[in-house]
Amino acid sequence: MFALRVARKSVRSYTFLVIFGCTLIAFTLAPISITESIGTPLNTNFSAYLPLSYQAHWHAPISLIPSTQKPLPRPIPRPAHTFRPDGLLEVNPDGRHPILDLIARAEQEWDAKLAHVSQTLPEAVHEYRRRYARAPPPGFDKWWAYVKKHNVQLPDEYDQIHLDLAPFWGIDPVPLEAIQRDWEAHVHSYTLAKSSPLGPLHVGNETLPEDEAARDRLLIGANQLIDLLVEVEDDLPTFRAVFSPHDNPNVFITHDMRRRAVEAGERGEYIDPLNEDPAPFTSGWIHACPLDSVARNPLRSPSTTQKPKTFIYDHLQAMDPCAHPSHLSQHGQFLAHGTGPSANPFPVPQFSYCSSPLHADIRVPVPLSWVDDVEGERDEEGAWEKKEDERLLWRGLNTGIHHASDRPWRDSQRDRLVEIAQRTDGSVEVLVMDDHGDGEGMKVEEMKKARMNPAMLDIAFAGSPSQCEPETCRELEEGFEWRRRMSVRDAGRYKYVLDVDGNGWSSRFKRLITTNSLVFKSTVYPEWFTDRLSPWVHYIPIQIDYSDLYDALLFFRGDPSGRGAHADLGAKIARSGREWSRAFWRKEDMTAYLFRLFLEYARVMSEDRDSLNFEL
Template identity: 25%
Template sequence: MLLLLGRCRSRPKRAPIESLESHPLDGIINDAAVKAGDWLQQASRGQTLEVAVFNYRKRYGRAPPPAFDIWYNYATQRSSLVIDDYDNMYEDLRPFWGLSPVEIRRRTHEIISDSYNDAARIMIRGGHTNTGANFKPTHRWMVDGFAHMMTDFLKFIPDMDIALNLNDEPRVAVPYGKMKRLLKAAESSSDPTGKVKKHQWDSNRDKQWMRAENAVASRPFGHKPRLNSFTAATAACPPSSPSRRNFLWDASPLCLSCAAPHSQGVFLSNWSLAASPCHQPDLRNLHGFYLSPAAFRTSTELLPIFSQSKAGGFADILYPSPWNYIDKVLYAPTTDKHPDPPFAEKQNSLFWRGATSEGVSRFGTWKGMARQRLIHLTSNSSTSTSLFTPTTPMLLPDPHHESQYTYTLPPPPRNPRQPHPKHLLHFQAHWQHRYLLDTDGAGFSGRFLPFLQSHSLPLRSGIFRTWYDHRLTAWAHFVPIDIRLHGLWSTLAYFTGTVGEKGARTLRGRVGMEKRIKRGEEIAERGRSWAGKVVRKEDMEVYLFRLLLEWGRLTDDGREGLGFELEGGEKVDEKGGSGEGDKKAKGD
């Protein structure tokens, strides 16, 4: 557990390195707010079924899957704001259009044929589900949670088998050349003007899926635990990318050029790009998943496995995690012992607690793992000089020109505390702090959504991405921190209103401090409000419902020409408007 008090002394020990006329975060945060608004506008244009069908065809190059009208009603009845933009889902599914339905089903059965593969079988037949027992009992919550998430729409899902990843780590790392061929094959199936020929699932779908007792045990995953996985993980990168061309064996220097493509100064400015390992060869030594993964059972073939999160370059199919759906960890403040006070009334502190769960330490690999580096960085901020504990200049108001900002090498923070309580802290104790740092472990962090729902400001660092990342905008709904942690002090200084010693004594300095603290509160409240609109349990259901309809079509022998179409076609203009009412769905 780590506790950092907000303000720090800012007297530089060395000469200024660089001066700026304005703080980069001012522009980054303003742009993020606009971006968040633009995303919502384009994601929610489908105000009628007719418009939603039109937008689907235009966006994804084919008709929606059967039962799209039922999905649309389900989504709107649950006040889903996201109707049109499921781009991350279609990126996950697009390569599978390069495989035949027979081959997808065969590969599914390969995965679920042997418990060695660490995957559970979710079998859907006739609107009912059977999860079986061929998996680790410790993962019962995941399997049951997945089934529970389908309860209200299961009767609309066609017969299918689903291979559910039971490991925290992603499983499918398809090499660049092989993935390129799959995507090229998938292109031929896209036709935004194509006529729907079939509106119903094949009547013999249950016969298309192999019976469990007839499956031949197979082990399609390689098993290389506790070995550096970075080379395998970056197989999906282009051959010309830095991570494919360069091998950074020396973990000592901080590779600022590796972070530059997704950064502005020391600040992470592009959260999506930061997930890609292709331009970051130094990630080999910066996370336990790469350094020494606990399981790392992966395949270089495109295997259809559903996972809760994945790192950049992996081709797993993401779905909403049961961890959040069944409230394994939840936001539940109380008025007495664990209240969540308004932002201004919280302790002006950054708080983190967690376990060393990224990977298995061998031969000193723990020194490069993100959570251990975090502890070491905050414990040795005045002496750290290596990549493991990066000390880079902190951006603070210039002591001589208060309207400018200067990068200076920082002294240690004032009064840092790292208490080691004799008993476990209650999870709800987080809410007393203004700033909550979240770092992922062997997979995604299940604590981020509760953080987002609180009145505190979440700071998020990690390499794993989930189903909801596409819906959140960094710097508008949360604060991103680079996995190298070199921008942590500058980011904290910005939001805590840290100023130079001279500036702190001036009226302008005090007003500046209050303005920055207010900015943090605005992001915290915007993120909290947004979480209550797009990452609710209802939104998890809506996402999974649509995902399984898409998967149903992909695995159907008659998938070419199979889809949903309104009676009489869709007569909608380019803006999504129509002079006619909703059409009746064919196949009702």
């Protein structure tokens, strides 16, 4: 009897345990909703109270519990855009908005560049050898000490120096020195010289106008370069460097000459351009392009074919007229010389304030118009959120080409820009966000310029016509709306600003990118810092024909009513641009570039160049 009672108790105990266990599992796998007296549902999940071993090993019942919720459909991946070899992204109409992809790609590449930098002198030497297949020049350790002392960023990114000096490695230094010496007599030039190891850097020669005011004006750049190098003057080797004091480049050689010189240098051999048979007389821009380039082999497509929408992803490649021959008919740098100048018979070591992809000038950082900071931008007053005007701003003179009846000035960069902005007849097809689906798609809409331009653009020539013949000056004055010059503080009210070339490179870019405004930039001049900043991270690149200008502005600003705006992304890029300017474009950064440039230049000009190496 006693055994029967025990058995009955055991059965009741086991029954209770089974019921309790099932209840606990039910609570665990199917969260219940408890409604309090206030009527608010509380989702409660008791899985936190289960032993970890239970959670780790118990899987099957999850799939057995029926669900009343329909599973969310997985988003269908959008097709990719095409990244073309000419530096342009070609838009796939079914893809997501291309600027989202451009920003994501650029941020990833910039972060990777920042993450892979040399931290020590041995690492810098190793990276130098990897990139250029030779040892660094003497004095590299002193240059590295300057870089570390002044916290110069991206100490490996000096490929532009290598590209500019590459042809001279294929020319014997004896005739190369003769070429340099003869070029000192070139009209309108000055020569920076370090005549002895302990001597000062000075203007060793000049062929400038006799007018004292003009001469002093043309020597401003020379004096600023000397000032930049004061701290490292004693560590510079001896050299003589001829400079052009003007805005634009003028050394032009054929692609064949450059190729022969570069390839000879890579083999450790020389060409002798002074003594070999002269090359056939050549003139024209396309002779600076490879034989297999688009400029030499123009694509023939039916005139009725609609061009696809494109955006820049590689700004350096997108500047190249060899890949984009339309630049030759859309920019004063090329239009002013017609089909192109006559080629120099050999490379000439001339330094210039800027150079285009078709020129062979050695570019330098120029302190002209350099600013450390901008009035009204360094405090809350200049913050993006405080800027009131959401139109795209540009003011400037009608520079870029001489305006005369026999010049195609209407096709130059600045004149076309003002024409686009101030002519409000007609409409334009623009890329806008598509609100359907995931919100990242796009569609093409036709918008009237009469609605868009006044609401979105504040673009005009400033002051009065210049660089023009009297009759053409009157035509300019009557044909365009001219507005007053604008102060830096007044310009600071605009969230969006545009930077375009003038007679040469734009010296205002430093000021613009130091503001908290979003900078749109259109140029054909790669600069010393081109490898050291990133489009879509620090600024917005715009094509020379402005075909992407409306589309890019609409993405950030939205349409005239603000629909489709991505102001948060615009503010982020604007801030990144200002931070880059304050950290990567200081005077110390320009000094580091010049220091390394003259170390390299002095070696390639020396008869002992092959033995002038820095070794650890």
